[in-house]
Amino acid sequence: MSFDVPPTVNDVPTPCFLVDLDKVKRNVARMRDACSSLGVEHRPHVRCHRTLEGGELQTGGTRRKIVVSTLDEATFFADGGFEDILFAIPITQSKIRGCQKLANRLNEFHVLFDSQHGVQSLKHATLKDGKKWSALLKVDTGHARTGVLCDSEEAIHLAKEAHEAENVDFKGVYTHEGHSYFIKGVQEQMQFGHEIVDKLLTLASRLRATGVDCRILAAGSTPTCSHPAENAGLLTELHPGAYFFYDQELLLLGCCTSADIACRVATRVVSHKKSHNEFLVDAGYMALGHDGIAQQPPGGFCKFQEYDHLRMVCLDQEMGKVTTTNSKLDFDEFPIGKILFIYPYHAGSTASQHPLYFVHSGERVTGTWRPTRGWHPRSNHVPEKHLCA
Template identity: 30%
Template sequence: MFIDDLPTPCLLIERRRLEANLARMQATAEAQGVALRPHVKTHKSVRLARWQRERGARGLTVATVDEAEVFVAAGFEDVRLAYPVVGAERHARLQRLADRARISFCVDTVAGAEAASAAWAGAGRRADVLVEIDVGHGRTGVPWHHADAEVLARRVAALPGLCLAGILTHEGQAYHGPVHDAEDEAGALRRVARETVGRMLDVAVGWRAAGVPGVEPGAFALSIGSTPSMAGFENAGRDGFRITEIRPGNYVFNDATQVGLGSARWADCALTVLATVISKRRDPTGRERFFLDAGKKVLTADGGYGTDGYGRLLYNARTMTPLPHARLTALSEEHGWGVVPGGAPFDVGDRVRIVPNHACVTVHTQDEVYLVDGDTVIEALPVDARGRRRISGRGGE
């Protein structure tokens, strides 16, 4: 089967680019002496997670209980939720998974920790819990420099049913780009990586000095992760503590945002949207506009640092030749439209590819993606962990 046989729009994964991306991040983990615990939110694919494991990944990271259920059912034995788990129903589902796999999750509030304790101790069980730390992103997690962090750690260590297993952060500020004129993109990634490592060490060293129970080098996890910050990661240690694991997700595919941030090249982008040119005409200013059958329902409205429009156009679909001046300027649900200054080298009925701005949300729009080698379709990969049906009794797997 060839890509010309696939209905559009659909998602293609270039096998050779994917393989290179998997190998590169595994090599980073090994060079820095950390476990690679990849975040499966990006692909939600059991087959792809197995390839990550075969290449050396140790354990998986997930964001949701849905994802945890799919991957435990597929035989993965060590699943960490990089997410503050809140709600009795979620804890009950995780307890069922804990019969078959090592499950760990985050807390970032005393209220969340107390509810987790009630759920796990109430069931006569004990869970590995990581305190989520905010090292500068501003999302969930206790700010690294705030006294609340140690208060929460002591509470977790003291509560029945919980075991204080480590600290975890998502250094999402790596997606913000340079913060002042004297900093370039590569410098920004190095700064974020250095800050992340330094702030996580501050927390661990500080807690040990303060006598928080269980905080000892070796046994205590220091978990960080984002694809862009890995480009600047150096595993400096302090007082016996070191970063113990990294949790990037996007690196398997990369996308226009990673290229904008300087953490990937266009040739590292394994995921593309295959689309058909459905219309073409000159607009009132004389510019040639083109229209594709790929809109928000596949590319999504997502942007990101350094992106321009809704993805980068590759002409043609077989050779993946970029068309640098083309811009995909607008999307509606099932239409993408753009301009090519000087005229487009494609006609109605031709096919093009687009590197999306954000691979993770793009994959989430689909039930399956296609692994390809050039114009040959190798196999369909189901997006196993998306869209699970609840009360009508059909899982998404």
């Protein structure tokens, strides 16, 4: 689909999602350098942006070693020339056929399991030419989402069964410590990360005592990877993702500075409601998402660039209501048609609302990125070339 690229960020159609390429490159370089200093592999999660261009930056141009969260993402990146892809949703029978296709076509495709159902699904699914499934045990280190409890006997039993399966190459253990998003402060995050590493090391030791080797010990959320614990180098892989953009939530947690947030939503004033001391913008929940509203964080769930006193107080599908912490809005300062820029609470959720990103360097728009969308792989993935330099 052709699209005329506007010359500057002030000329973009609204609402739209803006990506600051210079900040993204700095965020990626900092995370890659941190992993290198620790001596661990950097396996970035790509679900925050879901673009080939973003994946290329995160992998340093190698197009190798990424994490995806849907089969559509896996297919999209495989079609785009990416290899060594880890599908980070526990395997179930309903996803076996899609995973078989990817495992057969890629040199390295990895799956997770966290149940007897998952292990049995792998054991009863063959790959071509005698190839084995590359599989890791997904463990729960306290997040209470997916994963078998890290300190349980079930973890040992499942890993051992996968290790002994003729068509499975058991690689190790994987965790996503999503509960790190409840921890605020650098020192607290580092202590939290230290405890996560200790839990994985203890499990690996228990597994090795039963004859099950762990070649991969993988962990990492953006909060724990932004300020890694001193023992993080004892892992083999870190797999953060949200650091690519950062956002208002991660700023409030102390994971980044405002200068690190590499995405914004551009919006324009569309109406004045002087009787209510509000104006309306053309960015509603379809452009921003609802994340952060329930938390009511200090300063609001999203942040208006250059206007600290503005607050988004309500979101409809296509419009947002804005007021001020001052006594009265100056409507002359915010005339109809004025463009405003919003830093989102949750970058990944906000990005997922937009079918196109406008990429800029400074004020100049340099091109567009088109993310993949949806959950189910499509047969017509044709990666488009977009200007991203």
